[in-house]
Amino acid sequence: MPTVSMTVNGKAVSHDVEARTLLVEYLRQNCALTGTHVGCDTSQCGACVVHVDGESIKACTLLAVQAEGAEVTTIEGLAKNGELHPMQAAFKEHHGLQCGFCTPGMVMSAVDLLQKNSDPSEEEIRDWLEGNICRCTGYHNIVKAIQAAAQDSRS
Amino acid sequence: MYAFNYHRPSSLEDAKQALSSAEDGKIVAGGMTLIPTMKQRLASPSDLIDLGGIAGLKGVSEEGGKLVIGAMTPHAAVAASDLVKNKIPALAALAEGIGDPQVRNRGTIGGSIANADPAADYPAGLVGLGATVKTAKREIPADDFFTGLFETALEDDELVISVAFPIPEKAGYAKFANPASRYAIVGVMVSSGPAGTRVAVTGAGPSVFRVSEMETALEGNWSPDAVKGLSVSAGNLNGDLHASAEYRAHLVGVMAARAVKAAG
Amino acid sequence: MPDGTGIGSPLKRKEDVRFLTGKGRYTDDFNRQGQAHAYFLRSPYPHARIDGIDTAAAASAPGVVAVFTGKDLETDNVGSLPCGWVVTDRNGEPHKAPPHFPLARDKVRYVGDHVAVVIAETYTQAKDAAELIEVDYAELPHNVDTAKALDAEQMHDDAPGNLCYDWELGDEAAIDEALSKAHHVTKFDLINNRLIPNAMEPRAAIGDYDPGLEEYTLYTTSQNPHVARLVLCAFVLGLSEAKLRVTAPDVGGGFGSKIFIYAEETVCTWASKKVDRPVKWTAERNESFLSDAHGRDHVTKAQLGLDENGKFLALKVETMASMGAYLSTFASCVPTYLYATLLAGQYTTPSIYANVKAVFTNTAPVDAYRGAGRPEATYVVERIVEVAARETGIDPAELRKRNFIADDAFPYQTPVALTYDSGQYGLAMDKALEMIDYKGFAARKAESENHGKLRGIGLSAYIEACGIAPSAVVGSLGAGVGLWESAQVRFNATGTVSVFTGSHSHGQGHETTFSQVVSEALGIPVENVEIVHGDTGRVPMGMGTYGSRSLAVGGSAIVRACDKIIEKGKKIAAHLMEASVDDIEYEAGTFRVAGTDKEKAMAEIAFTAYVPHNYPEGLEPGLDETAFYDPLNFTYPAGTHIAEVEVDPDTGEVEIVDWVAVDDFGKIVNPMIVEGQVHGGIAQGVGQALLENCVYDSESGQLTTGSYMDYTMPRADDLPSFRIDTTETPCPHNPLGVKGCGEAGAIAAPAALMNAITNALGREIEMPATCEKVWRACQGSAKQAAE
Secondary structure (H helix, E strand, C coil), rough: CCCCEEECCEEEEEEEEECEHHHHHHHHHCCCCCCCCCCCCCCCCCCEEEEECCCEEEECCCHHHHHCCCCCEEEHCCCCCEECCCHHHHHHHCCCCCCCCCHHHHHHHHHHHHHHHHCCCCHHHHHHHHCCCCCCCCCHHHHHHHHHHHHHHCC | CCCCCCCCCCHHHHHHHHHCCCCCCEEECCCCHHHHHCCCCCCCCCCEHHHHHHHCCEEEEECCCEEECCCCCEEEHHCCCCHHHCCHHHHHHHHHHHCHHHHHHHEHHHHHHCCCCCCCCCCHHHHHHCEEEEECCEEEEHHHHHHEEEEECCCCCEEEEEEEEEEEEEEEEEEEECCCCCEEEEEEEEEEEEEEEHHHHHHHCCCCEEEEHHHHHHHHCCCCHHHHHHCCHHHHHHEEEEEEECHHHHHHHHHHHHHHHHHC | CCCCCCCCCCCCCCCCHHHHHHCCEEECCCCCCCCCCEEECCCCCEEEEEEEECHHHHHHCCCCCEEEEEEEEECCCCCCCCCCCEECCCCCCECCCCCCCCCCCCCCCCCCCCCEEEEECCCHHHHHHHHHEEEEEEECCCCCCHHHHHHHCCCCCCHHHHHEEEEEEEEEEHHHHHHHHCCCCCCCHHHHHHHCCCCCCEEEEEEECCCCEEEEEEECCCCCCHHHHHHHHHHHCCCCCCHHEECCCCCCHHHHHHHHHHHHHHHHHHHHHHCCCCCEEEEHHHHHHCCCCCCCCCCEEEEEEEECCEEEEEEEEEEEEECCCCCCCCEEEHHCCCCHHHHCEECCCEEEEEEEEEECCCCCEECCCCCCCCHHHHHHHHHHHHHHHHHHHHCCCHHHHHCCCCCCCEECCCCCEEECCCCHHHHHHHHHHHCCCHHHHHHHHHHHHHHCEECCCCCCCCCCCCCCCCCHHHHCCCCCCCCCCEEEECCCCCCCCEEEECCCCCCCCCCHHHHHHHHHHHHHHHHEEEEEEEECCCCCCCCCCCCCCCHHHHHHHHHHHHHHHHHHHHHHHHHHHCCCCEEEEEEEEEEEEECCEEEEEEEHHHHHCCCCCCCCCCCCCCCCCEEECCCCCCCCHHHHHHHEEECCCCCCCCEEEEEEECCCCCCCCCCHHHHHHHHHHHHHHHHHHHCCCCCCCCCCCEECCCCCCCCCCCCHCCCCCCCCEEEEECCCCCCCCCCCCCCCHHHHHHHHHHHHHHHCCCCCCCCCCHHHHHHHHHHHHHHHHEE
């Protein structure tokens, strides 16, 4: 069994895993970070979105061994010193979540959007969320939350 | 997913070696198609050879009047590249419309074209712009590269190194996406420049194809109206739940016109 | 009570921080010591006899703990999964409820039907081993088409013609007579497309048997853990309810699909004792597609008779409704008591007749999905009314208003059994018409035409019946359960309150809303209220969450329990203040002796109840009350949604350019949460009308739309932002005056959107209005215009 080592939320981790272990399985099972979810098997729903080396990716479509040496950030690593990340705070403020299952991936994806575009239009936000499916909110308040987070980060 | 042996070679030579010594080896670039396919147990390679550890396969440059994109360059990098946006904005736009942001952060041009999904965007980009695919042993014109449904001219152990795009005077891409998968139901790249006037269609047929009638029409009159009334025969086109062959044939005309409009 | 947290305040949700930081605890996040993993082998055929199953190779594969088939369950007397509502057909006979064994015994009846389970050390090993099971199938003719079910190969021995029931409501002869005398009769046939619920969290279960205590614990993705416990114990596994604890922790959406009792949790529970280890199963999304109960799937013919003034005289509706291959837990009541009873809509139509034939097809079971019967009813009524408006040339808004039940006509007895308690239908519609600038539509349409687009506007004046009740009534209609809700409100000695509710939140935000209700009733800060739900080991009893019932029924139970707390508190306060109980007044957390300045805070009373050193003689210590609330009637949320669309005739693309919703949910506890519910409901309704369609291939019986590659889920770029508002007509018969809001959007939206699209096209198409269908309709219209 290959050994895989990476940094997850700032902490070095290393485990022996089967090569066929997906990054999301590794995070959930080996690292006990169950905030990253699995909502589909065709790489579409985005419940598993995490950051690898600073960019959002679908952890269900990457083998753990492919993340060897990478810096991984999951939803658990976003809040710092007990303070919600501004995107998390905006989702709470604007009711951008209901059942919470898509939320970690949604938030991680939204954080990446603002890294790349600090002032997205509503249309750009909706386009960006193509890879994140939510069944509860109709996206209305998710879009509002991201707009608000963008505005806050600029002001 | 079935079990397999994982290799992460650090050179093309090692990759070739690993591939040839594997019983049923598969190359993984971005893995955006291969990994889902393996998860569904629809592919069961004995060995997976990951090109992610090989330096020098990533990046965009201008060489000899052509835009050269390394095989391992992710779609997001192509979309965001100032060079691409400046030289071939239509190609940046095509890359920006592939999959979703997370797919674009991982999926690569080399992986996409080697997989040759009939509904992928890049095949239209390559053929529509008259690109050339560079492998370790040769250069293959895009027109000869895509040979059929998930079929390319690549030999079993032949790896894509880069793709070179001549810089067109005008080019535009328009895509009508499958509402569920977001792959192309019809994607049309049109261009005019050193590679001639080209209209290449993805999504509609078993493999990317050119539409000579539209190319001729555009040569005479580069305007959306020149292609708008034209469509292609539905006879050889795909039909499924989301779009019949007849509808696809119609959309080829509409998307071609939109692509010309986008090209300006 | 601090400002901004009481009833009516848009309080931010208490549950959000754990979800936002990845600390939510969903079933798949749990792992039990020593657990093994289950993989279910499913039928690849839509209909086949099982002539043999060879599990030997699988049983000896690496890591395999056990392999079980239907025979093993039969040997242990594991029963059939029951349907909890018996519909009586038009001849007085009970419906046909053929056995539905958790693992097939002799036949499989849909692609995805459960054939065997492999339990192994790892999930991958279980899945690998399942490929080694050899099943000897003899294929049988199959049918996946609802309209053809009566003539198809018989699926169940005890259901001739694949007919589950042939049910009616009303007098057919009278309706035919009324229609024959009508000035105008609008005929409208429709298909209500089959949907796959797709809660984002796939179903999951962990069965865990404790051999010392001889007790089972089931962790499962359920909207109603107490119902799951009841059904599993009483009907399937033959256990004492004291020996099964069902816990449904955080649940990632349900929309109906997690009400039902499925094969997987049944088998995991049973097998945990069999293999003496916890057994865990989590669905892959493809399994959710194949085996979660689907929704809708009606084929309907309707006729509406009108007089010369456009007054509705009679409505006749004939529906074929698919039940799928087996009767799911509440399947039978959906196209009957939750459908035909809503066919009056918001209108005074004096006579209504409905006939519903429920049929079996070789497809996944069909049961309640967000709205359950009511979206289907609204779709029939609001589409046929629209078509009638077009045929008679009366403006659609005007035609509806002419037929609205008047504001002063409540309570209003409809011809289809229900008594509407309250409503102001014209008010909501007028507000919606104003919001969307109905009068300005013609100008906007002309502007769209200027740039080559077709524009349409569509109304939907929906009604629903929520908080399904009262128990005695539903019992008389065949329900196998009572439909009350329970609440236990417990003051802890230091002044915090724990509320144990039988309702279950899987996204609705009960921890917040219910806290607001309790905070307001008991005058304590919301932070001091803890809402406990979803665990039969902690909550005394419950019926769960579905049918927009949580606040109307569960919230009312909480209010009643709070009333009991206050009543007891008065006795303690009277004692402490040396006054008569009759002189004690209670308001916002304070007990006062009337007409004096003597007062005691609720916290002191609570403390006294647990430290009863100075205490009324004969009164039990403690401040812990339970209430069961059985509503007097349904509640009747209603309102008007208006959609406006632009259609590109070149491609058939539909863009929703505006959406206005004015809903009447009675009193609103948390407007922020209510708005979120409306948004989500509309999105699902838009999904049905525009995007989503469950398709089985008629030739092969395979589920064609078995993944997100082919089943079109609404995404952010498919939807607009919504403009929503409310009117407030309080429910007169529950203590909160609330009506329920969870399903309204999904009920209202499909008709509004299809009315808008067909208005733009000038011709009819079926849902979903895919681009190709719309394009073809445009082609047809163009051709017609040319001719």
